[in-house]
Amino acid sequence: METQETLELISSAQNGDRDASELLIKNNSPLIKSVIRRYKNKGVDYDDLYQLGCMGFIKAVKNFSSEFEVRFSTYAVPMIAGEVKRFMRDDGPVKVSRGTKTAAIKINRFIEKYKRENDSSPTIETIAAEFGIEPQEAVFIMDSNKYPVSIYERNDDENARTLLDKLQTSENEEEKLDKMMLKQIINTLPPRDKKIILLRYFADKTQSEVARVLNVSQVQVSRLENRILSQMREKYFVEK
Numbered sequence: 274m275e276t277q278e279t280l281e282l283i284s285s286a287q288n289g290d291r292d293a294s295e296l297l298i299k300n301n302s303p304l305i306k307s308v309i310r311r312y313k314n315k316g317v318d319y320d321d322l323y324q325l326g327c328m329g330f331i332k333a334v335k336n337f338s339s340e341f342e343v344r345f346s347t348y349a350v351p352m353i354a355g356e357v358k359r360f361m362r363d364d365g366p367v368k369v370s371r372g373t374k375t376a377a378i379k380i381n382r383f384i385e386k387y388k389r390e391n392d393s394s395p396t397i398e399t400i401a402a403e404f405g406i407e408p409q410e411a412v413f414i415m416d417s418n419k420y421p422v423s424i425y426e427r428n429d430d431e432n433a434r435t436l437l438d439k440l441q442t443s444e445n446e447e448e449k450l451d452k453m454m455l456k457q458i459i460n461t462l463p464p465r466d467k468k469i470i471l472l473r474y475f476a477d478k479t480q481s482e483v484a485r486v487l488n489v490s491q492v493q494v495s496r497l498e499n500r501i502l503s504q505m506r507e508k509y510f511v512e513k
Contacts, residue, residue, distance in 0.1 A: 305323065470498075472486060
């Protein structure tokens with residue numbers, strides 16, 4: 274667990290102590306640098322990357338609680354990376370066109386409709402066929418407008434893989450970081466929420482199967498799942 278000194282500094286920083294915040298940044302500079310180095314040579318100056326990493330780190334300090342039952346450094350990683358990714362998506366040199374954003378909205382609506390009608394998620398091939406595009410283009414469009422769950426979601430067949438799995442042939446450093454971030458985020462969820470996510474996205478259970486495990490209705494599971502995913506997106510990927 275964290276040292277008492279770190280916990281005290283976090284508490285002081287959360288109460289407005291700027292010296293404590295600066296000391297935390299200084300002590301954790303190696304952690305911040307280890308995260309941002311994965312985004313070097315992508316059109317953003319290193320000094321700017323470091324400042325973005327520090328902004329994400331301060332957000333982690335602000336929101337951290339010992340009740341999460343994870344190390345602060347573990348909690349901070351997705352916050353640091355999320356701040357950099359947000360900048361590169363929204364303010365960086367790569368801009369998303371209006372047409373791509375419109376296509377992403379249409380794809381997301383199709384996914385939601387398909388899930389309601391079939392109680393399962395469409396495969397990337399189904400989505401691509403619906404819109405007459407290549408699977409790789411479908412994934413790009415979905416990710417461009419920040420629908421991260423869609424490309425990680427599994428179909429409900431026996432040998433299901435995530436949509437992203439179907440396009441990946443090897444795992445680079447950024448993909449390893451993304452997986453680590455996802456695991457850390459899930460570990461901060463309340464027990465029931467964590468169980469729903471693990472059953473749905475790691476045990477490959479349908480909403481109906483999860484409903485039977487929890488002894489609730491499928492509709493309730495759907496609502497809970499949407500609420501959990503929405504909160505995860507807002508807290509770790511959208512928060513300014």
